């Protein structure tokens with residue numbers, strides 16, 4: 220039995236990958252309608268409730284988590300009696316953007332220049348030190364572009380403070396990147412590491428819309444940098460499981476944006492697009508099984524379904540398309556599923572995605588990377 224903190228779509232897809240390996244799942248989540256509830260038993264409770272945590276762990280061989288805002292203290296308490304993978308130290312390093320960037324820089328990994336901001340005067344000083352434009356972000360709990368604002372000049376300080384002030388913040392230099400990439404790696408209990416090819420990601424309004432693997436114009440030099448960084452971070456944390464590191468590509472350099480100690484939205488294509496998916500590899504890693512191959516079968520992409528479902532008959536009429544429904548009620552801005560598109564090569568993949576854009580309404584977005 221595997222215990223998972225969180226029963227969202229990531230927990231659901233972990234269970235869908237782990238059940239064929241003979242595993243059973245128990246989830247802890249306060250949500251009454253959690254997407255993973257059909258795939259195991261769910262304990263409905265808070266992540267910091269000791270009794271719920273004990274009930275989650277009872278009889279499990281290992282506990283993992285599907286989101287990085289699990290209270291570190293709760294993960295540490297569990298780790299005293301049962302293996303918790305990835306280790307709680309990975310949560311500690313990734314929950315707060317200042318801790319995260321401090322950790323990454325210490326590993327020799329380049330990030331945007333940054334300064335911690337606790338007052339309006341700090342923000343003025345940060346802009347003087349780093350320059351504008353820059354991005355002001357909350358240190359904790361930001362996701363999908365929430366809790367952040369781009370500042371074009373020091374004249375916008377008051378407006379930014381009104382929006383985000385009163386909580387610990389970070390100001391980062393604006394990176395004018397060529398594209399966004401992510402590296403998904405996995406480390407087993409013996410210390411073996413495997414990484415998927417770099418994935419190109421395209422966001423709109425802060426939300427991931429499209430991932431392509433391998434990223435077009437895939438590049439050995441960038442892949443080597445990304446793999447070296449992943450190995451370094453995972454060795455330092457004595458990591459077990461899947462780790463995602465997100466980057467901006469600036470010419471031949473990778474500038475790290477953030478890391479997530481978990482399976483990631485930009486790796487969902489791997490369910491049908493890779494020899495062994497990120498979900499199966501995470502389950503294999505944490506249960507002490509050998510890792511599966513991270514090779515892509517041809518080329519693959521992932522399109523997020525956000526807000527509402529398109530005409531699924533038309534979607535599934537496109538060759539190479541697979542639907543993943545998360546069992547959630549449609550609601551504006553909500554990730555309710557995704558499509559994987561597989562193809563023998565990038566040209567065929569592009570043609571299939573172009574066809575899908577019209578069917579899914581994504582052709583209405585103002586820009587598109589391909």
Ligand code: AMP
Pocket residue numbers: 331354361362363364365391392393394395399422425476477
């Ligand atoms: P985050 O919440 O840090 O993942 O940021 C969400 C998105 O905002 C990223 O995927 C980028 O598209 C953009 N972004 C974040 N930080 C920066 C930055 N320092 N420079 C340029 N764009 C950024």
